[in-house]
Amino acid sequence: MYILNQGEFLGHISRRFDTHQGLTLIETVYHTYVYQGSHFHQNTHLTLFLQGGTFEKRKHLSDDVRPGNLRFYYSGEIHQNLNTRFPSKNINLDISADFFSKQQLDEADIDRALVKNPHARAILLKMYKEALLPDRFSNDSILMLFHQLIDPTTSFQRKKKPAWVIQLNELxxxxxxxxxxLAELSRILKVNPITISKHFPRYFGCTLSEYIRRVKVSRALQRIRQPAVSLTALAYECGFADQSHFTRILKEQTGFLPKQLQKL
Structure with a gap:
Protein backbone atom coordinates (compact mmCIF):
# COMPACT_ATOMS: atom_id res chain seq x y z
CA MET A 1 0.00 0.00 0.00
CA TYR A 2 1.41 3.38 -1.03
CA ILE A 3 1.05 6.10 1.62
CA LEU A 4 1.19 9.78 0.72
CA ASN A 5 2.34 12.02 3.54
CA GLN A 6 1.04 15.49 4.37
CA GLY A 7 0.91 17.61 1.22
CA GLU A 8 2.02 14.80 -1.11
CA PHE A 9 0.21 13.90 -4.34
CA LEU A 10 0.97 11.50 -7.17
CA GLY A 11 1.34 14.20 -9.84
CA HIS A 12 3.97 16.90 -10.18
CA ILE A 13 3.36 19.73 -7.71
CA SER A 14 3.61 22.93 -9.73
CA ARG A 15 2.34 25.35 -7.05
CA ARG A 16 1.96 25.21 -3.29
CA PHE A 17 0.57 27.78 -0.86
CA ASP A 18 0.61 27.03 2.86
CA THR A 19 -1.59 29.25 5.05
CA HIS A 20 0.30 28.04 8.16
CA GLN A 21 -3.11 27.48 9.72
CA GLY A 22 -3.60 23.88 8.60
CA LEU A 23 -4.80 24.57 5.06
CA THR A 24 -2.51 24.11 2.05
CA LEU A 25 -3.49 24.73 -1.57
CA ILE A 26 -1.58 22.53 -4.00
CA GLU A 27 -1.73 22.56 -7.79
CA THR A 28 -0.78 19.23 -9.37
CA VAL A 29 -0.18 18.46 -13.05
CA TYR A 30 0.11 15.12 -14.81
CA HIS A 31 2.05 14.78 -18.06
CA THR A 32 3.35 11.20 -17.75
CA TYR A 33 2.44 7.87 -16.18
CA VAL A 34 1.76 7.92 -12.43
CA TYR A 35 1.37 5.12 -9.90
CA GLN A 36 -1.92 3.26 -10.48
CA GLY A 37 -1.99 1.03 -7.45
CA SER A 38 -4.03 1.47 -4.27
CA HIS A 39 -2.93 4.34 -2.07
CA PHE A 40 -4.16 6.74 0.57
CA HIS A 41 -3.29 10.19 1.91
CA GLN A 42 -2.49 10.84 5.54
CA ASN A 43 -4.33 14.15 5.38
CA THR A 44 -7.92 14.87 4.49
CA HIS A 45 -8.18 16.69 1.18
CA LEU A 46 -10.53 17.74 -1.57
CA THR A 47 -9.70 17.99 -5.25
CA LEU A 48 -11.16 20.07 -8.07
CA PHE A 49 -10.28 18.59 -11.47
CA LEU A 50 -9.45 21.35 -13.96
CA GLN A 51 -8.15 19.43 -16.95
CA GLY A 52 -7.87 15.85 -18.21
CA GLY A 53 -9.28 13.40 -15.68
CA THR A 54 -8.98 9.83 -14.50
CA PHE A 55 -10.96 6.69 -13.75
CA GLU A 56 -11.14 6.43 -9.98
CA LYS A 57 -11.88 3.37 -7.88
CA ARG A 58 -12.85 3.48 -4.20
CA LYS A 59 -14.36 0.89 -1.89
CA HIS A 60 -17.96 1.83 -2.67
CA LEU A 61 -17.56 3.95 -5.78
CA SER A 62 -16.01 3.77 -9.24
CA ASP A 63 -16.46 6.57 -11.73
CA ASP A 64 -14.90 8.52 -14.56
CA VAL A 65 -13.71 11.84 -13.14
CA ARG A 66 -13.76 14.77 -15.57
CA PRO A 67 -12.94 18.50 -15.52
CA GLY A 68 -15.24 20.40 -13.18
CA ASN A 69 -15.72 17.42 -10.85
CA LEU A 70 -15.06 18.01 -7.16
CA ARG A 71 -14.11 15.10 -4.92
CA PHE A 72 -13.61 14.75 -1.16
CA TYR A 73 -11.18 12.26 0.39
CA TYR A 74 -11.17 11.18 4.02
CA SER A 75 -7.83 10.72 5.74
CA GLY A 76 -6.67 7.17 5.07
CA GLU A 77 -9.35 6.51 2.42
CA ILE A 78 -7.98 3.92 -0.01
CA HIS A 79 -8.44 4.65 -3.73
CA GLN A 80 -6.89 4.10 -7.15
CA ASN A 81 -6.48 6.42 -10.13
CA LEU A 82 -6.43 4.53 -13.41
CA ASN A 83 -5.88 5.64 -17.01
CA THR A 84 -5.11 9.27 -16.24
CA ARG A 85 -5.69 11.48 -19.28
CA PHE A 86 -2.70 13.66 -20.15
CA PRO A 87 -2.31 16.50 -19.58
CA SER A 88 -4.31 16.70 -16.35
CA LYS A 89 -4.40 19.44 -13.74
CA ASN A 90 -5.98 19.55 -10.27
CA ILE A 91 -6.40 22.00 -7.42
CA ASN A 92 -6.08 20.26 -4.05
CA LEU A 93 -6.93 21.58 -0.60
CA ASP A 94 -4.89 19.65 1.97
CA ILE A 95 -6.32 19.83 5.51
CA SER A 96 -4.25 18.88 8.54
CA ALA A 97 -5.55 16.91 11.50
CA ASP A 98 -4.56 19.80 13.76
CA PHE A 99 -6.82 22.13 11.77
CA PHE A 100 -9.86 19.99 12.53
CA SER A 101 -9.05 20.06 16.22
CA LYS A 102 -8.55 23.83 16.36
CA GLN A 103 -11.68 24.58 14.32
CA GLN A 104 -13.80 22.01 16.23
CA LEU A 105 -14.77 20.28 12.99
CA ASP A 106 -14.69 16.75 11.68
CA GLU A 107 -14.33 15.31 8.19
CA ALA A 108 -18.04 14.61 7.85
CA ASP A 109 -18.74 18.37 8.10
CA ILE A 110 -16.85 18.98 4.88
CA ASP A 111 -18.22 15.88 3.16
CA ARG A 112 -21.79 17.06 3.79
CA ALA A 113 -20.93 20.63 2.79
CA LEU A 114 -19.79 19.59 -0.67
CA VAL A 115 -23.17 17.94 -1.21
CA LYS A 116 -25.25 20.80 0.22
CA ASN A 117 -23.23 23.79 -0.97
CA PRO A 118 -23.93 24.75 -4.62
CA HIS A 119 -20.98 27.14 -4.79
CA ALA A 120 -18.26 24.85 -3.37
CA ARG A 121 -16.34 24.86 -6.67
CA ALA A 122 -16.47 28.64 -6.89
CA ILE A 123 -15.18 28.99 -3.32
CA LEU A 124 -12.25 26.66 -3.98
CA LEU A 125 -11.39 28.70 -7.08
CA LYS A 126 -11.44 31.86 -4.96
CA MET A 127 -8.99 30.19 -2.56
CA TYR A 128 -6.82 29.29 -5.54
CA LYS A 129 -6.94 32.88 -6.80
CA GLU A 130 -5.73 34.08 -3.40
CA ALA A 131 -2.85 31.59 -3.58
CA LEU A 132 -1.87 32.77 -7.07
CA LEU A 133 -1.75 36.44 -6.01
CA PRO A 134 -0.86 36.31 -2.31
CA ASP A 135 -0.67 39.31 -0.03
CA ARG A 136 -0.54 39.80 3.74
CA PHE A 137 -4.27 39.07 4.01
CA SER A 138 -4.28 35.85 1.95
CA ASN A 139 -3.86 33.41 4.85
CA ASP A 140 -6.87 34.80 6.69
CA SER A 141 -8.87 35.24 3.47
CA ILE A 142 -8.44 31.56 2.61
CA LEU A 143 -9.54 30.58 6.12
CA MET A 144 -12.62 32.79 5.77
CA LEU A 145 -13.42 31.23 2.40
CA PHE A 146 -13.10 27.79 3.96
CA HIS A 147 -15.74 28.72 6.52
CA GLN A 148 -17.99 29.89 3.68
CA LEU A 149 -17.54 26.42 2.24
CA ILE A 150 -18.81 24.66 5.35
CA ASP A 151 -21.33 27.24 6.58
CA PRO A 152 -24.30 25.71 4.68
CA THR A 153 -23.62 22.43 6.48
CA THR A 154 -23.98 24.18 9.82
CA SER A 155 -27.31 25.65 8.76
CA PHE A 156 -28.79 22.54 7.23
CA GLN A 157 -27.77 20.25 10.09
CA ARG A 158 -29.60 22.09 12.86
CA LYS A 159 -31.68 19.57 14.79
CA LYS A 160 -34.82 21.69 14.69
CA LYS A 161 -34.53 22.87 11.08
CA PRO A 162 -37.88 23.09 9.27
CA ALA A 163 -38.60 20.29 6.81
CA TRP A 164 -39.30 22.84 4.08
CA VAL A 165 -35.66 23.97 4.13
CA ILE A 166 -34.41 20.58 2.95
CA GLN A 167 -37.25 20.31 0.45
CA LEU A 168 -36.50 23.77 -0.91
CA ASN A 169 -32.81 22.99 -1.32
CA GLU A 170 -33.61 19.84 -3.29
CA LEU A 171 -36.16 21.69 -5.39
CA LEU A 182 -41.34 32.94 -4.56
CA ALA A 183 -45.08 32.45 -5.05
CA GLU A 184 -44.51 29.23 -7.00
CA LEU A 185 -42.09 27.89 -4.40
CA SER A 186 -44.62 28.73 -1.69
CA ARG A 187 -47.33 26.82 -3.55
CA ILE A 188 -45.16 23.71 -4.03
CA LEU A 189 -43.85 23.66 -0.46
CA LYS A 190 -47.16 24.72 1.10
CA VAL A 191 -45.27 27.33 3.12
CA ASN A 192 -46.21 30.99 3.43
CA PRO A 193 -44.02 33.08 1.06
CA ILE A 194 -43.29 35.50 3.89
CA THR A 195 -41.82 32.62 5.91
CA ILE A 196 -39.56 31.61 3.02
CA SER A 197 -38.49 35.19 2.37
CA LYS A 198 -37.79 35.90 6.03
CA HIS A 199 -35.81 32.75 6.82
CA PHE A 200 -34.10 31.95 3.50
CA PRO A 201 -30.90 33.94 4.29
CA ARG A 202 -30.66 32.28 7.70
CA TYR A 203 -30.51 28.78 6.24
CA PHE A 204 -28.84 29.44 2.88
CA GLY A 205 -26.50 32.30 3.75
CA CYS A 206 -27.67 34.48 0.83
CA THR A 207 -30.72 35.69 -1.05
CA LEU A 208 -32.77 33.45 -3.34
CA SER A 209 -31.43 35.11 -6.49
CA GLU A 210 -27.84 34.81 -5.29
CA TYR A 211 -28.36 31.13 -4.50
CA ILE A 212 -29.66 30.47 -8.01
CA ARG A 213 -26.68 32.32 -9.50
CA ARG A 214 -24.36 30.14 -7.44
CA VAL A 215 -26.03 26.97 -8.72
CA LYS A 216 -25.71 28.23 -12.31
CA VAL A 217 -22.02 29.00 -11.83
CA SER A 218 -21.48 25.53 -10.38
CA ARG A 219 -23.07 23.99 -13.48
CA ALA A 220 -20.96 26.19 -15.76
CA LEU A 221 -17.73 25.19 -14.00
CA GLN A 222 -18.43 21.55 -14.82
CA ARG A 223 -18.71 22.37 -18.53
CA ILE A 224 -16.32 25.24 -19.14
CA ARG A 225 -13.26 23.07 -19.92
CA GLN A 226 -15.05 20.76 -22.32
CA PRO A 227 -13.86 21.04 -25.94
CA ALA A 228 -15.91 22.89 -28.55
CA VAL A 229 -18.05 24.70 -25.96
CA SER A 230 -18.40 28.38 -26.80
CA LEU A 231 -18.79 30.81 -23.91
CA THR A 232 -21.91 32.29 -25.47
CA ALA A 233 -23.57 28.89 -25.78
CA LEU A 234 -22.49 27.97 -22.23
CA ALA A 235 -23.93 31.21 -20.86
CA TYR A 236 -27.34 30.50 -22.35
CA GLU A 237 -27.18 26.81 -21.42
CA CYS A 238 -26.61 27.71 -17.77
CA GLY A 239 -29.42 30.25 -17.68
CA PHE A 240 -27.56 33.57 -17.92
CA ALA A 241 -29.04 36.45 -19.92
CA ASP A 242 -25.99 36.68 -22.18
CA GLN A 243 -22.21 36.18 -22.20
CA SER A 244 -21.58 39.53 -20.55
CA HIS A 245 -23.85 38.60 -17.64
CA PHE A 246 -22.15 35.22 -17.36
CA THR A 247 -18.69 36.82 -17.35
CA ARG A 248 -19.60 39.30 -14.62
CA ILE A 249 -21.16 36.71 -12.29
CA LEU A 250 -18.35 34.19 -12.81
CA LYS A 251 -15.67 36.81 -12.05
CA GLU A 252 -17.63 37.91 -8.98
CA GLN A 253 -17.91 34.37 -7.57
CA THR A 254 -14.56 32.81 -8.58
CA GLY A 255 -12.17 35.71 -9.18
CA PHE A 256 -11.54 34.43 -12.72
CA LEU A 257 -12.83 35.44 -16.14
CA PRO A 258 -14.30 32.59 -18.25
CA LYS A 259 -11.33 32.55 -20.67
CA GLN A 260 -8.91 32.40 -17.75
CA LEU A 261 -10.71 29.35 -16.37
CA GLN A 262 -10.55 27.67 -19.75
CA LYS A 263 -6.76 28.06 -19.71
CA LEU A 264 -6.07 26.92 -16.15
Missing part, protein backbone atom coordinates in the same frame (compact mmCIF):
# COMPACT_ATOMS: atom_id res chain seq x y z
CA UNK A 172 -33.72 24.48 -6.32
CA UNK A 173 -30.99 21.98 -7.16
CA UNK A 174 -33.32 20.04 -9.46
CA UNK A 175 -35.09 23.00 -11.08
CA UNK A 176 -32.28 25.55 -11.22
CA UNK A 177 -32.77 26.18 -14.96
CA UNK A 178 -36.52 26.74 -14.76
CA UNK A 179 -38.08 30.15 -14.07
CA UNK A 180 -39.08 30.13 -10.40
CA UNK A 181 -40.89 32.69 -8.29
Missing amino acids: LQDCWSEPTS
Whole structure:
Protein backbone atom coordinates (compact mmCIF):
# COMPACT_ATOMS: atom_id res chain seq x y z
CA MET A 1 0.00 0.00 0.00
CA TYR A 2 1.41 3.38 -1.03
CA ILE A 3 1.05 6.10 1.62
CA LEU A 4 1.19 9.78 0.72
CA ASN A 5 2.34 12.02 3.54
CA GLN A 6 1.04 15.49 4.37
CA GLY A 7 0.91 17.61 1.22
CA GLU A 8 2.02 14.80 -1.11
CA PHE A 9 0.21 13.90 -4.34
CA LEU A 10 0.97 11.50 -7.17
CA GLY A 11 1.34 14.20 -9.84
CA HIS A 12 3.97 16.90 -10.18
CA ILE A 13 3.36 19.73 -7.71
CA SER A 14 3.61 22.93 -9.73
CA ARG A 15 2.34 25.35 -7.05
CA ARG A 16 1.96 25.21 -3.29
CA PHE A 17 0.57 27.78 -0.86
CA ASP A 18 0.61 27.03 2.86
CA THR A 19 -1.59 29.25 5.05
CA HIS A 20 0.30 28.04 8.16
CA GLN A 21 -3.11 27.48 9.72
CA GLY A 22 -3.60 23.88 8.60
CA LEU A 23 -4.80 24.57 5.06
CA THR A 24 -2.51 24.11 2.05
CA LEU A 25 -3.49 24.73 -1.57
CA ILE A 26 -1.58 22.53 -4.00
CA GLU A 27 -1.73 22.56 -7.79
CA THR A 28 -0.78 19.23 -9.37
CA VAL A 29 -0.18 18.46 -13.05
CA TYR A 30 0.11 15.12 -14.81
CA HIS A 31 2.05 14.78 -18.06
CA THR A 32 3.35 11.20 -17.75
CA TYR A 33 2.44 7.87 -16.18
CA VAL A 34 1.76 7.92 -12.43
CA TYR A 35 1.37 5.12 -9.90
CA GLN A 36 -1.92 3.26 -10.48
CA GLY A 37 -1.99 1.03 -7.45
CA SER A 38 -4.03 1.47 -4.27
CA HIS A 39 -2.93 4.34 -2.07
CA PHE A 40 -4.16 6.74 0.57
CA HIS A 41 -3.29 10.19 1.91
CA GLN A 42 -2.49 10.84 5.54
CA ASN A 43 -4.33 14.15 5.38
CA THR A 44 -7.92 14.87 4.49
CA HIS A 45 -8.18 16.69 1.18
CA LEU A 46 -10.53 17.74 -1.57
CA THR A 47 -9.70 17.99 -5.25
CA LEU A 48 -11.16 20.07 -8.07
CA PHE A 49 -10.28 18.59 -11.47
CA LEU A 50 -9.45 21.35 -13.96
CA GLN A 51 -8.15 19.43 -16.95
CA GLY A 52 -7.87 15.85 -18.21
CA GLY A 53 -9.28 13.40 -15.68
CA THR A 54 -8.98 9.83 -14.50
CA PHE A 55 -10.96 6.69 -13.75
CA GLU A 56 -11.14 6.43 -9.98
CA LYS A 57 -11.88 3.37 -7.88
CA ARG A 58 -12.85 3.48 -4.20
CA LYS A 59 -14.36 0.89 -1.89
CA HIS A 60 -17.96 1.83 -2.67
CA LEU A 61 -17.56 3.95 -5.78
CA SER A 62 -16.01 3.77 -9.24
CA ASP A 63 -16.46 6.57 -11.73
CA ASP A 64 -14.90 8.52 -14.56
CA VAL A 65 -13.71 11.84 -13.14
CA ARG A 66 -13.76 14.77 -15.57
CA PRO A 67 -12.94 18.50 -15.52
CA GLY A 68 -15.24 20.40 -13.18
CA ASN A 69 -15.72 17.42 -10.85
CA LEU A 70 -15.06 18.01 -7.16
CA ARG A 71 -14.11 15.10 -4.92
CA PHE A 72 -13.61 14.75 -1.16
CA TYR A 73 -11.18 12.26 0.39
CA TYR A 74 -11.17 11.18 4.02
CA SER A 75 -7.83 10.72 5.74
CA GLY A 76 -6.67 7.17 5.07
CA GLU A 77 -9.35 6.51 2.42
CA ILE A 78 -7.98 3.92 -0.01
CA HIS A 79 -8.44 4.65 -3.73
CA GLN A 80 -6.89 4.10 -7.15
CA ASN A 81 -6.48 6.42 -10.13
CA LEU A 82 -6.43 4.53 -13.41
CA ASN A 83 -5.88 5.64 -17.01
CA THR A 84 -5.11 9.27 -16.24
CA ARG A 85 -5.69 11.48 -19.28
CA PHE A 86 -2.70 13.66 -20.15
CA PRO A 87 -2.31 16.50 -19.58
CA SER A 88 -4.31 16.70 -16.35
CA LYS A 89 -4.40 19.44 -13.74
CA ASN A 90 -5.98 19.55 -10.27
CA ILE A 91 -6.40 22.00 -7.42
CA ASN A 92 -6.08 20.26 -4.05
CA LEU A 93 -6.93 21.58 -0.60
CA ASP A 94 -4.89 19.65 1.97
CA ILE A 95 -6.32 19.83 5.51
CA SER A 96 -4.25 18.88 8.54
CA ALA A 97 -5.55 16.91 11.50
CA ASP A 98 -4.56 19.80 13.76
CA PHE A 99 -6.82 22.13 11.77
CA PHE A 100 -9.86 19.99 12.53
CA SER A 101 -9.05 20.06 16.22
CA LYS A 102 -8.55 23.83 16.36
CA GLN A 103 -11.68 24.58 14.32
CA GLN A 104 -13.80 22.01 16.23
CA LEU A 105 -14.77 20.28 12.99
CA ASP A 106 -14.69 16.75 11.68
CA GLU A 107 -14.33 15.31 8.19
CA ALA A 108 -18.04 14.61 7.85
CA ASP A 109 -18.74 18.37 8.10
CA ILE A 110 -16.85 18.98 4.88
CA ASP A 111 -18.22 15.88 3.16
CA ARG A 112 -21.79 17.06 3.79
CA ALA A 113 -20.93 20.63 2.79
CA LEU A 114 -19.79 19.59 -0.67
CA VAL A 115 -23.17 17.94 -1.21
CA LYS A 116 -25.25 20.80 0.22
CA ASN A 117 -23.23 23.79 -0.97
CA PRO A 118 -23.93 24.75 -4.62
CA HIS A 119 -20.98 27.14 -4.79
CA ALA A 120 -18.26 24.85 -3.37
CA ARG A 121 -16.34 24.86 -6.67
CA ALA A 122 -16.47 28.64 -6.89
CA ILE A 123 -15.18 28.99 -3.32
CA LEU A 124 -12.25 26.66 -3.98
CA LEU A 125 -11.39 28.70 -7.08
CA LYS A 126 -11.44 31.86 -4.96
CA MET A 127 -8.99 30.19 -2.56
CA TYR A 128 -6.82 29.29 -5.54
CA LYS A 129 -6.94 32.88 -6.80
CA GLU A 130 -5.73 34.08 -3.40
CA ALA A 131 -2.85 31.59 -3.58
CA LEU A 132 -1.87 32.77 -7.07
CA LEU A 133 -1.75 36.44 -6.01
CA PRO A 134 -0.86 36.31 -2.31
CA ASP A 135 -0.67 39.31 -0.03
CA ARG A 136 -0.54 39.80 3.74
CA PHE A 137 -4.27 39.07 4.01
CA SER A 138 -4.28 35.85 1.95
CA ASN A 139 -3.86 33.41 4.85
CA ASP A 140 -6.87 34.80 6.69
CA SER A 141 -8.87 35.24 3.47
CA ILE A 142 -8.44 31.56 2.61
CA LEU A 143 -9.54 30.58 6.12
CA MET A 144 -12.62 32.79 5.77
CA LEU A 145 -13.42 31.23 2.40
CA PHE A 146 -13.10 27.79 3.96
CA HIS A 147 -15.74 28.72 6.52
CA GLN A 148 -17.99 29.89 3.68
CA LEU A 149 -17.54 26.42 2.24
CA ILE A 150 -18.81 24.66 5.35
CA ASP A 151 -21.33 27.24 6.58
CA PRO A 152 -24.30 25.71 4.68
CA THR A 153 -23.62 22.43 6.48
CA THR A 154 -23.98 24.18 9.82
CA SER A 155 -27.31 25.65 8.76
CA PHE A 156 -28.79 22.54 7.23
CA GLN A 157 -27.77 20.25 10.09
CA ARG A 158 -29.60 22.09 12.86
CA LYS A 159 -31.68 19.57 14.79
CA LYS A 160 -34.82 21.69 14.69
CA LYS A 161 -34.53 22.87 11.08
CA PRO A 162 -37.88 23.09 9.27
CA ALA A 163 -38.60 20.29 6.81
CA TRP A 164 -39.30 22.84 4.08
CA VAL A 165 -35.66 23.97 4.13
CA ILE A 166 -34.41 20.58 2.95
CA GLN A 167 -37.25 20.31 0.45
CA LEU A 168 -36.50 23.77 -0.91
CA ASN A 169 -32.81 22.99 -1.32
CA GLU A 170 -33.61 19.84 -3.29
CA LEU A 171 -36.16 21.69 -5.39
CA LEU A 172 -33.72 24.48 -6.32
CA GLN A 173 -30.99 21.98 -7.16
CA ASP A 174 -33.32 20.04 -9.46
CA CYS A 175 -35.09 23.00 -11.08
CA TRP A 176 -32.28 25.55 -11.22
CA SER A 177 -32.77 26.18 -14.96
CA GLU A 178 -36.52 26.74 -14.76
CA PRO A 179 -38.08 30.15 -14.07
CA THR A 180 -39.08 30.13 -10.40
CA SER A 181 -40.89 32.69 -8.29
CA LEU A 182 -41.34 32.94 -4.56
CA ALA A 183 -45.08 32.45 -5.05
CA GLU A 184 -44.51 29.23 -7.00
CA LEU A 185 -42.09 27.89 -4.40
CA SER A 186 -44.62 28.73 -1.69
CA ARG A 187 -47.33 26.82 -3.55
CA ILE A 188 -45.16 23.71 -4.03
CA LEU A 189 -43.85 23.66 -0.46
CA LYS A 190 -47.16 24.72 1.10
CA VAL A 191 -45.27 27.33 3.12
CA ASN A 192 -46.21 30.99 3.43
CA PRO A 193 -44.02 33.08 1.06
CA ILE A 194 -43.29 35.50 3.89
CA THR A 195 -41.82 32.62 5.91
CA ILE A 196 -39.56 31.61 3.02
CA SER A 197 -38.49 35.19 2.37
CA LYS A 198 -37.79 35.90 6.03
CA HIS A 199 -35.81 32.75 6.82
CA PHE A 200 -34.10 31.95 3.50
CA PRO A 201 -30.90 33.94 4.29
CA ARG A 202 -30.66 32.28 7.70
CA TYR A 203 -30.51 28.78 6.24
CA PHE A 204 -28.84 29.44 2.88
CA GLY A 205 -26.50 32.30 3.75
CA CYS A 206 -27.67 34.48 0.83
CA THR A 207 -30.72 35.69 -1.05
CA LEU A 208 -32.77 33.45 -3.34
CA SER A 209 -31.43 35.11 -6.49
CA GLU A 210 -27.84 34.81 -5.29
CA TYR A 211 -28.36 31.13 -4.50
CA ILE A 212 -29.66 30.47 -8.01
CA ARG A 213 -26.68 32.32 -9.50
CA ARG A 214 -24.36 30.14 -7.44
CA VAL A 215 -26.03 26.97 -8.72
CA LYS A 216 -25.71 28.23 -12.31
CA VAL A 217 -22.02 29.00 -11.83
CA SER A 218 -21.48 25.53 -10.38
CA ARG A 219 -23.07 23.99 -13.48
CA ALA A 220 -20.96 26.19 -15.76
CA LEU A 221 -17.73 25.19 -14.00
CA GLN A 222 -18.43 21.55 -14.82
CA ARG A 223 -18.71 22.37 -18.53
CA ILE A 224 -16.32 25.24 -19.14
CA ARG A 225 -13.26 23.07 -19.92
CA GLN A 226 -15.05 20.76 -22.32
CA PRO A 227 -13.86 21.04 -25.94
CA ALA A 228 -15.91 22.89 -28.55
CA VAL A 229 -18.05 24.70 -25.96
CA SER A 230 -18.40 28.38 -26.80
CA LEU A 231 -18.79 30.81 -23.91
CA THR A 232 -21.91 32.29 -25.47
CA ALA A 233 -23.57 28.89 -25.78
CA LEU A 234 -22.49 27.97 -22.23
CA ALA A 235 -23.93 31.21 -20.86
CA TYR A 236 -27.34 30.50 -22.35
CA GLU A 237 -27.18 26.81 -21.42
CA CYS A 238 -26.61 27.71 -17.77
CA GLY A 239 -29.42 30.25 -17.68
CA PHE A 240 -27.56 33.57 -17.92
CA ALA A 241 -29.04 36.45 -19.92
CA ASP A 242 -25.99 36.68 -22.18
CA GLN A 243 -22.21 36.18 -22.20
CA SER A 244 -21.58 39.53 -20.55
CA HIS A 245 -23.85 38.60 -17.64
CA PHE A 246 -22.15 35.22 -17.36
CA THR A 247 -18.69 36.82 -17.35
CA ARG A 248 -19.60 39.30 -14.62
CA ILE A 249 -21.16 36.71 -12.29
CA LEU A 250 -18.35 34.19 -12.81
CA LYS A 251 -15.67 36.81 -12.05
CA GLU A 252 -17.63 37.91 -8.98
CA GLN A 253 -17.91 34.37 -7.57
CA THR A 254 -14.56 32.81 -8.58
CA GLY A 255 -12.17 35.71 -9.18
CA PHE A 256 -11.54 34.43 -12.72
CA LEU A 257 -12.83 35.44 -16.14
CA PRO A 258 -14.30 32.59 -18.25
CA LYS A 259 -11.33 32.55 -20.67
CA GLN A 260 -8.91 32.40 -17.75
CA LEU A 261 -10.71 29.35 -16.37
CA GLN A 262 -10.55 27.67 -19.75
CA LYS A 263 -6.76 28.06 -19.71
CA LEU A 264 -6.07 26.92 -16.15
